[in-house]
Amino acid sequence: MQDPTVLPGEPLSPARARPLAxxxxxxxxxxxxxxxxxxxxxxxxxxxxxxxxxxxxxxxxxxxxxxxxxxxxxxxxQMDFAPLQEALAMIDPGQPLEQKILAAVTLVQAKFLEIFGLMALFGEHRHPAKAPRDTLAKIFEAMLAPDAGRLNCPPEVVARMIRLLAFSTSIPHLNDGVSYTPQEITDIVLYGVAGARPSL
The missing domain is CATH 1.10.10.60 (Homeodomain-like)
Incomplete structure (x- = not known):
């Protein structure tokens, strides 16, 4: 009987490690x-x-x-959003709000940049899987729970803002060729265009 861990045509040699499944x-x-x-x-x-x-x-x-x-x-x-969701869920809710938002923006923007880079290479017919929005909302709800008193909107709205900003700033024909850093997007999410960062 063929060993299921050995690829067809690849003999198992006692002189080397067992082949991968x-x-x-x-x-x-x-x-x-x-x-x-x-x-x-x-x-x-x-x-x-x-x-x-x-x-x-x-x-x-x-x-x-x-x-x-x-x-x-x-x-x-690469088009699967599950690893991104897992990474977002690993962000420590006990961190300062600014650090959590920056970490989330960095992860989401990197994913979109990766996806659109692949779509440019392999054609726009390669679309990513849709991330369940309720799952993302729950992740942000847990992440932002310690800062609920500081928020002017529900966590799911914060998640939507980050997703839309990271999405639009990752597409050349939408961002007018201007690159936005994760810190710049974080500042927009947290402080808008007229708010001020809290003094340290």
């Missing part, structure tokens, strides 16, 4: 080739992908049917 091998390849795909787009070669993963081309295509399947797997992972 198929899902683990796929995850390793995806992680290794993602920077290359973000640099070269669909023009990347099979040889480049294999070299980036540190394995033979044949090993790549025992884990994935073909180059297109591998590219689609990378895009599916």
């Amino acid at each position: 198929l899902e683990d091998r796929q995850a390793m390849i995806i992680e290794a080739v993602t920077p290359l795909l973000m640099e070269f787009g669909p023009q990347v070669t099979s040889r480049q992908l294999a070299d980036a993963a540190g394995i033979a081309e044949g090993t790549v295509y025992r884990a994935f049917t073909d180059k297109e399947s591998l590219i689609n797997a990378v895009l599916d992972k």
Whole structure:
């Protein structure tokens, strides 16, 4: 019976470590080739992908049917909002409000910049999965609970503001070619255009 942890055609040698399970091998390849795909787009070669993963081309295509399947797997992972939600949920609610908003803005903006960079390379038909808004609202509600008395709007509105600002400032034809830093977006969310930062 074929060992399920061994890829088809890959013998198990007692002289080396046990091969990775198929899902683990796929995850390793995806992680290794993602920077290359973000640099070269669909023009990347099979040889480049294999070299980036540190394995033979044949090993790549025992884990994935073909180059297109591998590219689609990378895009599916990068377009998924679940890791972003997990990262946002890890922000310490006990931090000062300004630090929490800055951390959230930094994460959300980085995700949108990554997504739109991939869409520019692989075509606008590659759309990200939709993040459940109620999940995001609950994350922000927990994050901002200690500062509820300072807020002029509910946490879900703060989440929406950050999402919309990070979204619009990540698209060149919407931001007029002007790059906004996470700190600048944070200042807009917290202080608007006329408010003042609290004195330290």
